[in-house]
Amino acid sequence: MVNNYFKIAWRSLVKQKAYSLINITGLSIGLLACLIVSTVVIDELSYDRQWSKADRIYRVLSVSNVIKGDAPQPLTFSGLGP
Incomplete structure (x- = not known):
């Protein structure tokens, strides 16, 4: 059953090359943007987390x-900090 789905998908990709190229390109650009945004968010959330009392940093x-x-x-200037 699953093999039949792959055959139909392959035939569709071969038959409609331009449409398939546009769809695959859009999907890859969307996934790349999602990965970049998630990398930036994870980096921002982990800022100064290496310290033992990270919740007390201001x-x-x-x-x-x-x-x-x-x-x-x-x-x-240094007079404002501890």
Whole structure:
């Protein structure tokens, strides 16, 4: 039964080459985008997780008031940290 499905799929791929190429290309681009996004998300979620007390790590920001609004900057002088 499964063998019959593969035969029908192969015949369809051979018969409609352009349509099959477009579908396979779209599927591969979609899978590649999904892998890239998941890699970035996993990397961002694992940031600073190598420390034993990772749940106690905080980030100190310096917020500057400019004409267009607030501008948070991750760079601060040493007096703000511990």
